[in-house]
Amino acid sequence: MSSIESDMQNYKELLSQYLQTRDEAILYQAEQFSKQSIQQNISPDEIVNVHYEALEEVMPNMGERVRDSFQFLIETMIAYGLAYQEHQVLREKQIELRSEIGVAANMQETLLKTTVPSDEKVDIGVKSVPAKEMNGDYHHFIKDEDGNIGIAIADVIGKGVPAAFCMSMIKFAMESFSENEINPQRVLDSLNRVVGRNVEEGMFVTMFYGFYDTTDHQFYYSSAGHEPCYILRYDTGEFEEIDAKGLLLGVSGEVSYEERQVDVRSGDLIILLTDGVTECRVDGRFIEQEEVLDIINQFAHLDAQGIVEGVFKYFERLQDFQLRDDFTLLVIKRKD
Amino acid sequence: MNLHIDDHLEQDVGVLKLSGEIDAYTAPQLKEKLLSLVEEKQKVEVDLLKVSYMDSTGLGVFISALKLSKEKGHEFKLVNLQENVYRLFNITGLNEVINIENTVEGEIT
Incomplete structure (x- = not known):
């Protein structure tokens, strides 16, 4: 099983358990899931998609309008994910530049x-x-x-x-x-x-x-x-x-x-x-x-x-x- | 504080009327307007009556305009400088190489 499939399976179980028990410990596991997703570079739209697919199995008779609303949300999150990624890249670049300027300033002082x-x-x-x-x-x-x-x-x-x-x-x-x-x-x-x-x-x-x-x-x-x-x-x-x-x-x-x-x-x-x-x-x-x-x-x-x-x-x-x-x-x- | 730039023609002379402060933040827009005007017009006049503050970045802009006007054989001058603004031109010796007419005290509203 690939990792995304096992995660998917995992998420589905967490979701259905939570819907039955409303146990707060499961919320904690959801938090862990989202941290792992960041590490594996999983974009926000993929997570929404995982949620949507899990929901289809847990609640098979979701209405048409709810399904459509998920398509809508996924599109929104794709754009969000791209913008966020770009922002991250810029932030990393900025940190890099700042440290280079710091080095240059030190060199200048010595020079x-x-x-x-x-x-x-x-x-x-x-x-x-x-x-x-x-x-x-x-x-x-x-x-x-x-x-x-x-x-x-x-x-x-x-x-x-x-x-x-x-x-x-x-x-x-x-x-x-x-x-x-x-x-x-x-x-x-x-x-x-x-x-x-x-x-x-x-x-x-x-x-x-x-x-x-x-x-x-x-x-x-x-x-x-x-x-x-x-x-x-x-x-x-x-x-x-x-x-x-x-x-x-x-x-x-x-x-x-x-x-x-x-x-x-x-x-x-x-x-x-x-x-x-x-x-x-x-x-x-x-x-x-x-x-x-x-x-x-x-x-x-x-x-x-x-x-x-x-x-x-x-x-x-x-x-x-x-x-x-x-x-x-x-x-x-x-x-x- | 901002810099407001108003440009108009007075009998073939390109006139820039400035009001506000000229510093590192406002200098780039001034430079762009001023250099394209000096490029185009035989005679350019910059009115600094309402400029209350200028730092050395402003000097850089006017030196660039001076150099360009010399290359083009165009006339370039500054008019109505407040005392504190004129002081910078005086200290840096630029009053000897830039055409400056009329310095004033006060009158900023």
Whole structure:
């Protein structure tokens, strides 16, 4: 006897027993039957059909209309079964994709990992949190042989997986610069060409590049359409904007970037950020830039990593906090 | 929040009047309408008077339109930008390469 025939026999017996006794234990067996059917990929219309055939034997004088109604139900269940099957397949695919994206996100993290340089003259802290699984923000440190530090912070316009790919490209381009090539203007000029050549239409990158000269505490910087950055003066407690004019990377090959410099005094704090920091939404409204700076000021007495962790935790604790965009906050504090 | 797009012709100029928010959810429909208009018309004008918010995805749409207009030799400009929307064009340096006329404050009803 094939399994469906034995199941059929089984179902018929269960049904007739139940109709005679109304014993609840039989309902439990019916439940087992339906679980087995799922395992054997038996569709809902087949089960209705089994029920119909069993009923014909148990109650031979079923009326014509009841018979017709079963045909009707079987047709309905065929369509239901197909739709359900498709739904299952999609669900499985979704789980598979999600786990692949998880793997990709891990790979990205490993790939884009950068070590925060430790230095006796400056203290550096950074916090980067993606809004979705993959981060479209990027930061990168490099230290030259004289102990000067190059710092990049970037934001890919466009989110998710494509943005992450774009970031990997930028990272490898940046690593191809030798240590004595890391002046901000030159870095941005050449990255602009790399992005323009290699990135598909509709994706663009903003970047702020800074070079901290640890000998005379000058901070040189250029910006490719990036959010303005700030320096918090230790002696006055005032923020000054540090911003240079410059077009987004990859829009036009004919631009050259402006380079500026600022004198960093003892205890001053340089703040680099991406627009995710200013695009957090709380209670349905955006956090204003001044508010962000206020919060940074509150934590400014801590060490660099303490500042960025403190600021993020502060926003995270606010009610209905929602990250609309990847969030990166990077600070550099002059120690002596 | 949604984006409402109204398009009409004003003496051969294709005009898109936008109202609402431009973000990752509304940008695709804007991109489709805007690019086909830039493709067809010699002159295209986008009125942003009633756009209260735009994120960087919106910038992507306007950069694509700019590139297409250059390829085609067509004119493309943005008018009536709210201060906070203009700020994005200013930060990204796009105000230097995109034709922008008239920025306003308030007037959103």
